[in-house]
Amino acid sequence: MSDTSKPAEGLGPSFPGSAGFAALQKLSAVLTLFLLVIGFSLASPAFFSVNNGLTILLQTAVIGLLGIGMTMVIITGGIDLSVGSVLALSGVVSGFAVKAGLPVVPAMTLGVAAGAACGAFNGFVITRMRIPPFVATLGMMLIARGLALQLTGATPISGLGDAFGTLGNGALFRVVEMRENGFPNVIFPGIPYPAILLLIVAIGAAYLLRRRQIGRHIYATGSNQEAARLSGVRVDRTKLYAYTMSGALAGLAGNVLMSRLVTAQPSEGVMYELDAIAAAVIGGASLSGGVGSISGTMIGAFIIGILRNGLNMAGVSAFIQQIVIGLVVIGAVWIDQMRNRP
Template identity: 80%
Template sequence: MANLEREALPLPTGFRLSTGSFHKLSALLTLVALAIAFSFGNDAFLTVNNGLTVLLQTSVIGLLGIGMTLVIITGGIDLSVGSVLALSGVVTGLAVKAGVPTAPAMALGIVAGAACGLVNGFVVTKMRITPFVATLGMMLIARGVALQLTGAAPISRLGEAFGILGNGSLFRIVEKTGGIFPKVVFPGIPYPAILLAAVAIAAAYLLNRRQIGRHIYATGSNEEAARLSGVLVDRTKIFAYTLSGALAGLAGNVLMSRLVTVQPNEGVMYELDAIAAAVIGGASLMGGVGNISGTMIGAFIIGVLRNGLNMAGVSAFIQQIVIGVIVIVAVYIDQIRNRR
């Protein structure tokens, strides 16, 4: 395998850095503008409690968005993450019901998600089926398996330990008042937010500091040039899809833990939120461009937008319209960038 220092792809790398910085800055300014606009409409928007609520609500989108970003950088797409999220949650719930402790059961759910991603990668690379069709098939398969395993019924009574990941918090401060319920001084930082931060840092390190990260960028920038430079393109794509599936499994555990109930119908349309977060954050659907920090900003734009619109009493249907328009605008900007 050729040494990575001899990769003949310096121009795409430099282009990625300059355009990525521009999109990240524009996305960050958009996030700040949304926060200011919603704060004028509702005094409770900028409170600590609401900020922590946004963190909690964004955690699932962020985890899915990180995996989606890796796949998009390779030039692919993963439409199955919402269904894989549900299937992974079902696997975890059934394992807990079978007597498996919560932590190992959640690990099984993540492994189930990674297995779905591995199949996606195999179908894309070895069977030469386009990512859109391959992951669309997995979306239907995973959802069908989840519904079949549960009979389309929720799995409940999973124990208090099952709800710790989704509902626990760090640095929670309470004050005894002498009554039945203590006064909550600080609700604490939600565990899902801490988990999201840890995964984002690890993914950014992988993309920017590890060889596999450079291979992911090279594959998306110019697949044939990457192959001639010694990059194992198929292995790189399989890695990206597998990691996307594993993160979908982790997101499934977080979401089901928040609900303290496994819902096989959860995760519908979540793949669109993940794609939106990545694209808003500057990832190019043409491949080769994208970064984790931009995706995090994109995820928080969606989270803040939904939170602010909910507080303003805007219906969920209108919210979908607004997010759809934002995605179209982001993709249009990406096309202008590619033409230039």
């Protein structure tokens, strides 16, 4: 029982200074986020504008939702490479449901359910067929993307209606007045619904990981699987839960993204799994398992979102951006490896 008591409290593997190192890594991530904001604000006055801030919130919402599910999986000691493709498939399912005459909310619920089903399949293959998570989720990445392209004929599903775009483009407390010429004037842009959704999901996931039994089991499974099993933790069921949650959140992110576009795009979500992994690792999650937090992942997601936004405003090409993000991920993993050394 002693081996699993620390993970139950979220302290991770039992080596000297692990908690302190994790706190230091999160502090360094916060400092990095602050420096990025200051640097990009000095480079471009438009970066610190309200409109750009809302753009960053919208861009980060999708990364954050994917990152939360990825964090749960990484804490168990696994990985989920399928979230980008599951995002696309879930959006396509929601689009087809709306086209079939289903109201938007049930249609999007069906999309989330499709994502959860993909995640549950990942968990089944990993726990019952004993296939490594990397291979199992790589297979699902191809299956989900193939299904999305096959169902749509590789063409977007358009004409979904204004109601479909409410989740991705709506905002709370938005104030708009009509000018004399008939054009709207936005007095206050409001708080984007995707940002509110991300906040709610993040709080719920943090509560689940820190205060509920399943959260303690997730940490215990990633820290020492055999010790957790001997302590009475149902390791396979815990992994199945984590992968199902990852799939469901990928489905939710797919609804948010497709709603922003007001079109179901089967080709969306390419490489999004890498942003999700990067957000979790930058935020302090250990690829060895047993360590990670939702707050850290949110910091990591905003670092990725602000970095992409700032580089875009600076006119940096998308190819250079990939290089920069890749170097950031390598650096974060290197720090993780340093932490895990005895």
